[in-house]
Amino acid sequence: MHPLRRLLLLALLLIGLVPAAQADVANAPGANLEVSLITYGPGAIYWERFGHDAIELRDTVSGESVNFNYGVFDFDESGFLLNFARGRMHYLMDAAHSEDDESYYVQTGRSITRQRLAFTPEQAAALRDYLLWNLRPENVRYDYDYYTRNCTTRVRDALDQALGGVLKTALQTRAGGMTFRQQTARLMDQQAWLMLILDLGLGPYADRPLDAWQESFLPMVLQREIATVKTSDGRPLVTDEQVLSPNRLVPPAETAPDLRMPLAIAGLILAALLIVLQRFVPIGHALLASLFLLLAGTVGTLLLILWFATAHQSAWANANLLLFNPLAWLLLATVWRARRGVPASRLANIVLIVQLAACLVAIGLHLLPGTVQQNQPWLLFGLPCWVALAWTLRRVSIR
Known part of the structure; x- marks a missing residue:
């Protein structure tokens, strides 16, 4: 009105x-x-x-x-x-x-x-x-x-x-019966991409028992x-x-979808493609790795903005920042140099080590007693991608 x-x-x-x-x-x-x-x-x-x-x-x-x-x-x-x-x-x-x-x-x-x-x-x-x-x-x-x-x-x-x-x-x-995250995923499951974006952006606040x-x-x-x-x-x-x-629309699901298996499969497929393309189609590897790094850096930047520059409390202190963050952008030049057989620079190697350590910290935080944020799906997606990317870039270095 x-x-x-x-x-x-x-x-x-x-x-x-x-x-x-x-x-x-x-x-x-x-x-x-x-x-x-x-x-x-x-x-x-x-x-x-x-x-x-x-x-x-x-x-x-x-x-x-x-x-x-x-x-x-x-x-x-x-x-x-x-x-x-x-x-x-x-x-x-x-x-x-x-x-x-x-x-x-x-x-x-x-x-x-x-x-x-x-x-x-x-x-x-x-x-x-x-x-x-x-x-x-x-x-x-x-x-x-x-x-x-x-x-x-x-x-x-x-x-x-x-x-x-x-x-x-x-x-x-x-x-x-459910957390904020579960209710959000349940109600948004008919808009899959939006559901994934929201799940990625929600921090530990959304997983508190209600x-x-x-x-x-x-x-x-x-x-x-x-x-x-x-x-x-x-x-x-x-x-x-x-x-x-009466309702004449498709009703929402009764339970929240389990995103772990779909995102784990997606992460393994992306990791396998990075390895295969690096061996047989170097430019394909560079393109796919660049896409992943651009998205990872963009997601991390948005998560930081949501945490420090907005009042969206449900997005604060998001552990997915350990998986996706602006450090990814520092590797963009490296993946294109790798296409020509140029080994990773010292800076790139440090970034890779820091990122892999961040992945381990994310896993450790998740396994600690009392962990609140339920981000297993994104751990299962991000970890194989980063391992595959690091392996392919290091493989160029030891040739």
């Missing part, structure tokens, strides 16, 4: 100039308000893969309702792209008539599920007042984080606040977990669950 439309709806809600349903939602007593969690399933586009949700406030007298959600961003915001790159994004809260809000999801084949919640009149009124306060221009923006402050955690927190902390208390006592409260950063997890919660007087929080529109 455009910001002007959002402000207009807020004004109309507050002064009661929209049709009766909207005025009632803003002014009705809590006993007339019905609170529901609306969950939208994952979409086909990559930014829709995590799903979405909203809080529905329905006036039981008129039957009409308003959906409040926290998933709007403003391309017109000053410095939007720079803030996005730096991990300092700002998202907006939004409100729309329920039918208007849900029509897009019906058209695109995404599921819509409504869970009616057992709010007391006082809790429903408090939630309504908070949402309208949050919709004001001075309160509508919030600092966004993919895992800890997103459109679902804001919905979760608003519900929990109105419920007096019942939701958080219940979910924090339960272990989550409780059910933390894992409820996902709409589908919040939908599942909230159904198990009881109110302070022992009643089920979810009184009714209804599928308003």
